[in-house]
Amino acid sequence: MPRPSSRIAGIVPSGKDGWEVHFAAWTRKQAGEDIIMLSVGDHDFDTPSQTIEACVSAVRASNHHYTPLPGLPRLRKAMAAASTACTGVLTEPDQVIATQGGQAALYAAVQAVLDPGDHAIVVAPYYATYPNTFSAAGAEFTVVETPAENGFQPRADMIREALKPNTRAILINTPNNPTGAVYSRERLEELAQVCREHDLWLLSDEVYWTLGGGEHISPRSLPGMAERTLVINSMSKSHGMTGWRMGWLTGPSEMITLLINLNLVTTYGLPAFISIACAEALENHYGVKEIAERYAGRRTLFLEAIRGMNDVTVRGSEGGMYVMLDISAVERDDEKFAWALLDKEKVGVMPGSSFGEAAAGHIRISLCQPEPILKEAALRLRRFASAYRREAA
Numbered sequence: 071m072p073r074p075s076s077r078i079a080g081i082v083p084s085g086k087d088g089w090e091v092h093f094a095a096w097t098r099k100q101a102g103e104d105i106i107m108l109s110v111g112d113h114d115f116d117t118p119s120q121t122i123e124a125c126v127s128a129v130r131a132s133n134h135h136y137t138p139l140p141g142l143p144r145l146r147k148a149m150a151a152a153s154t155a156c157t158g159v160l161t162e163p164d165q166v167i168a169t170q171g172g173q174a175a176l177y178a179a180v181q182a183v184l185d186p187g188d189h190a191i192v193v194a195p196y197y198a199t200y201p202n203t204f205s206a207a208g209a210e211f212t213v214v215e216t217p218a219e220n221g222f223q224p225r226a227d228m229i230r231e232a233l234k235p236n237t238r239a240i241l242i243n244t245p246n247n248p249t250g251a252v253y254s255r256e257r258l259e260e261l262a263q264v265c266r267e268h269d270l271w272l273l274s275d276e277v278y279w280t281l282g283g284g285e286h287i288s289p290r291s292l293p294g295m296a297e298r299t300l301v302i303n304s305m306s307k308s309h310g311m312t313g314w315r316m317g318w319l320t321g322p323s324e325m326i327t328l329l330i331n332l333n334l335v336t337t338y339g340l341p342a343f344i345s346i347a348c349a350e351a352l353e354n355h356y357g358v359k360e361i362a363e364r365y366a367g368r369r370t371l372f373l374e375a376i377r378g379m380n381d382v383t384v385r386g387s388e389g390g391m392y393v394m395l396d397i398s399a400v401e402r403d404d405e406k407f408a409w410a411l412l413d414k415e416k417v418g419v420m421p422g423s424s425f426g427e428a429a430a431g432h433i434r435i436s437l438c439q440p441e442p443i444l445k446e447a448a449l450r451l452r453r454f455a456s457a458y459r460r461e462a463a
Contacts, residue, residue, distance in 0.1 A: 081202050081205050081206045082202050091109065091409060092109040092110060092420060094412065094418075095109055095418025098412075099418075104416055105416045105417070106443055106446065107418050108417060108418060108435050108436045108438075108439065109436060110436055110438065111307075111391050111392065112312050113310050114440060115310065117311050117313075117314070118309070118351070118360075120351070120356045120357075121309065121348075121351040121356045121357070122347075125343055125344060125346070125347035128342065128344075128346040133343045134342065135342060136338075137339040137340055139330045139334055139338070139339055140166075140330050140333065141168025141340060141345060142168075142349065144349045145168055145345045145346075145348060146164075146166055146167075146168065147349075148348075148349045149303075150162055150165065151353075152318075156276055156301070157301055157320065158287075161320060164326060164327075165320055165322065165323050166318050166319065167329050167330065167333070168317075168318050168340055169317045169319055169340075170317070170337055171316060172277045172303065172304030173203075175318060176203055176302050177206070178332055179302060179321075180206075180209070180239075180273070181332060182300070184204070184207050186207070186208030187209070187236065188236055189211065189212065189236045190210070190211045190237065190239040190240065190241060191211065191213075191214055191237060191239070191241070192211050192214070192241050193216060193224050193229070193240065193241065193242045193243070194215050194216065194427070195222065195246065195248050195422070195425035195428050195429040196213070196241075196425055196426055197425070198424065201213075212232045212234075216251070217428070218385050218428060218432070221388075222246060222394075222429075223251065223254060224261060225257070226260035226261055229261065230264060237268065239272070239273055240270055241273040241275070242272070242273070242289070243276075244258075244276065244278075244282075245278040245281060245283075245388070246278075246386065246390065247278065247390055248429060249385060249390075249394040250387040250389055250392045250394055251385075251387075251389075252284065252388045252389045258289045258292065262292040262293075262295050265298055271298055272289055272295065272300070274301050276288060276301055277306065278308075279308070280307070280358055280362050281308070281362055281366075281389050281390050281391060284388070288301060301319070302317070302319060303318050303319070304318075305352075307391065308362075311351070314347075316344060316348045368437040368441060368444055369393060371445065372393055372445075372447075373393065376452060379451075379455060380459070382396065382399070385432060391436060392435060393434075393437065394433075394434055395432060396432050397431065397433055400455050400458055400459060404431055404432055405423060408420070408433055410458065411450075411451065414454055415451070415453065416450070417451060420434040420436075435447075
């Protein structure tokens with residue numbers, strides 16, 4: 071075949087990325103083994119029934135046609151109200167654009183603020199798609215790690231050291247995937263100061279904002295930041311709708327107007343019946359409180375179940391759908407530890423190094439399993455870590 075473009079060929083570089091453990095666990099489970107899957111962040115429960123019924127009703131009402139490029143007016147209004155609640159800044163419908171999930175919102179944000187050759191800073195640990203989203207834009211990026219011993223909180227001095235003359239944007243995620251860290255107001259204010267001083271965009275991934283375990287602070291609410299912040303959001307985590315692929319981007323109305331043109335040449339709008347169901351779910355907060363309480367309960371249960379485990383330390387883990395465990399005192403190679411845990415105890419977890427060097431020596435535990443399974447997984451992990459130390463000795 072003729073040569074593909076360097077843009078598409080370079081999005082995902084070759085080499086290992088740590089996901090092999092997850093795929094091996096999934097394959098073995100599909101083959102019938104008793105594998106406990108704690109490696110993926112997908113709900114183990116269905117979308118709330120009210121949302122499903124809203125979608126079925128919309129399909130039956132002949133909502134099968136094209137929709138406006140920025141989203142149905144009703145949907146944008148509902149998303150603007152959700153953004154007002156999320157960011158603490160009054161948001162109008164013309165300040166949001168509906169996208170195909172949070173990933174499409176991230177892609178739109180990166181395309182909107184970076185030209186080929188521009189530079190961005192990615193705060194790590196980070197969600198796995200971040201680096202390749204910048205690669206798809208032809209942009210350069212520098213990963214700035216957050217110290218594990220500080221609970222994975224970002225440090226402005228480290229970010230300043232990574233700045234270049236062509237730096238245009240910083241990308242953060244709070245509550246954080248994979249660490250579960252919730253960035254403090256103090257650290258966000260310091261980060262905002264860097265953005266104001268250097269006239270930078272801040273891309274803020276807040277898809278876990280309802281699962282923070284306390285007050286959610288959006289950097290968009292800080293002085294002078296609404297005009298330079300793009301907030302990525304999604305229905306997936308907050309409303310139990312991972313497979314529905316609906317998200318949105320919030321930002322200055324002038325930027326959103328430009329992004330409508332991006333939708334023209336990419337998605338050309340979103341399905342009407344899904345849009346109507348999402349609007350109703352947002353308007354009525356279907357499942358939001360229940361989902362937040364469920365994950366808070368699971369986090370408490372799992373952390374209690376591993377309390378006192380020798381040489382294993384909890385890092386971050388204040389919010390989101392994950393617990394991050396420092397296992398470096400047991401085994402410094404987190405990927406080796408994860409493979410051995412899968413083989414010995416049939417528990418699949420994600421090696422921390424999959425998400426950046428800051429998380430090396432850690433494993434990420436997904437809370438997307440019922441409480442009895444999480445209890446059993448904690449028991450297996452405790453048994454494994456104890457035996458691993460004895461064998462090493």
